[in-house]
Amino acid sequence: MNYIRLDCRAASQLATRAGCIIENISDILGIMRYKKITSTSNPLIVKALKEKKSRPQNALMVEGPRLLEMALASGANIGMVFFTEDYRGKSRHFLTQVSKKAADLIETTEQIISKLADTETPQGIVADISVKARQLSELVASDNSMVVICDGIQDPGNLGTIVRTADAAGADALIILPGTCDPFMPKAVRATAGSIFNIPVVFAGPVQTVEWLRKGSITIVAADAHASESIYDADLRKSTAFIFGNEAAGVSDYLREKSDMNLSVPIPGRAESLNVSASAAICLFEAVRQRRYLSRKAGLRSVPIHGAG
Numbered sequence: 001m002n003y004i005r006l007d008c009r010a011a012s013q014l015a016t017r018a019g020c021i022i023e024n025i026s027d028i029l030g031i032m033r034y035k036k037i038t039s040t041s042n043p044l045i046v047k048a049l050k051e052k053k054s055r056p057q058n059a060l061m062v063e064g065p066r067l068l069e070m071a072l073a074s075g076a077n078i079g080m081v082f083f084t085e086d087y088r089g090k091s092r093h094f095l096t097q098v099s100k101k102a103a104d105l106i107e108t109t110e111q112i113i114s115k116l117a118d119t120e121t122p123q124g125i126v127a128d129i130s131v132k133a134r135q136l137s138e139l140v141a142s143d144n145s146m147v148v149i150c151d152g153i154q155d156p157g158n159l160g161t162i163v164r165t166a167d168a169a170g171a172d173a174l175i176i177l178p179g180t181c182d183p184f185m186p187k188a189v190r191a192t193a194g195s196i197f198n199i200p201v202v203f204a205g206p207v208q209t210v211e212w213l214r215k216g217s218i219t220i221v222a223a224d225a226h227a228s229e230s231i232y233d234a235d236l237r238k239s240t241a242f243i244f245g246n247e248a249a250g251v252s253d254y255l256r257e258k259s260d261m262n263l264s265v266p267i268p269g270r271a272e273s274l275n276v277s278a279s280a281a282i283c284l285f286e287a288v289r290q291r292r293y294l295s296r297k298a299g300l301r302s303v304p305i306h307g308a309g
Contacts, residue, residue: 032096034088034105040112044104048080048116048128057203059130060184060196061116064123065094070194071129078102079128084110087124102127118186131184134202136209139173141216145239146171146287149209151255152179152246153276159183160191161277162244167195169284176203179246210258213241222251222259223279231263236287244280 037045052061062068072078081095081102088095088107099105116126139147148166153159159181166174176183183189189196204212213220218239223231243259245251256262265274265282274282 032092032099032105034095034099034107036107037112038109040115044080044106045108045112048082051128052116055184056130057182058133058184058201059128060189061118061126061186062129062189063117063119063126063186065091065125067189067194068098068125068127068129069094070197071127072098072101074131074197076132076197077130079130080104080106081125081127082106082108082113082116083125084108084113086110091125098127119190131197131201134173134200136175136202136204136212139200139202139212141218141239142172143239144237144291145216145218145241146284147173147175147213147218147239147241148280148284149175149177149241149243149255150180150183151177151206151243151251152249153244154179154181155247156181156183156185156188157191158247158275158277160188160193160196162280163188163192163199163201164195165277165281165284167192167198169288171199171284173200173202175209175241176201177206177209206252206254206258210255219261220255220259221283222256222262223265223276223283224251224256224262225264225273225279226250227262227264229261229263230266231283231286232266234261234263235290237290240287242280242283242287244276244283247276 039045051059055061062071068081078098078101081098081104083095083105085107095105113122113124113126146169148162148171150159150162153162160183163174163183174183181188183192183196183201210220216239218241220241220243221234221236222243223245243251243255245255263283265279267274
C-alpha cells in the first residue's frame, strides 16, 4: 500500500512571504490525502468486499458522483471512498471536497472497483455510506403530515421508485415494515435517484406503527385494488399515512382492518392492475393536488413543486 501525501507547507510559506493570508491552502490548491491500494488481499479491500455481501442496517455502498454528492449534502456519514486513477484525473476538485468528509480516500484499480460496484459499468468511484438510524419517536406529526408506509414490498426497483416519489411529493417520512426489501440495497438506492438521502427512513413493526399514527391523529389509508371507494373521492387534505403493500398480496389483513380508509385507483382501461409504484405515485400526488387546492382556496401559501431531475 502506498500512502500519498501532497504537502502544502512549502506553498504556504511561499504565500506567507508574498503577504497572502490563506486559511486553508489545501482547499485553494486542490490538495488532498489518499491511499493507493492495488491488491485484493489488502485488509481494507477485503473488509469492503465482505461488507458488500453483508451490510448492517442503514448502511449502503453508493456508485457514481451524483449519489455521493447527495449523500454529502444530506450529512450522511462517509466512510471509505474508492476511485480509479482515471477518475482522479478527471474529478480532482470533487475528490478534494469529498476528502473533507470521508474517513479514507483510496485510489485503486478498475478491477477492484468492478468487484466493489454492483453495476456492470461502474463510474469510477464507489463509497461506503451510513445513514442515521431513525426511530418513530423522533418523528413529529403536523396538521398536514404525509407518511408513506411500505408493507412487504419485495422488488427493490419498486421500493426505490416509491422512495423517489415520496420525496417528490414532499412526504415527511418513510416507514419500512417487516417483509419489505432493504431500501439501502444497491438496486433500490439507484432507483431512488438519491432521494433515499432526502427523507427519514424508519424500520418498525405494524402494531408499533399503528399506535404511533393513532397518537399523532394521522389518518391511515391502505391502497387496496379491490376497495370500493376511489382515491379521488376521499379527503386527503389532512395528515395522512399511505400504506402500499406487497406486489402480489397487497396490504396485510391486519393493516387493512386498522386503516381508516381502504382506497383504490380506478382503472377504466383493460389492464388488470397497476404496478405498486405507479399506484403510489397516483395516491401521493392526488393528496398533493388536494392540498394545493385547499391552500389556494384559503389564501395560504401553496405547496411548492420542483421540477424533476
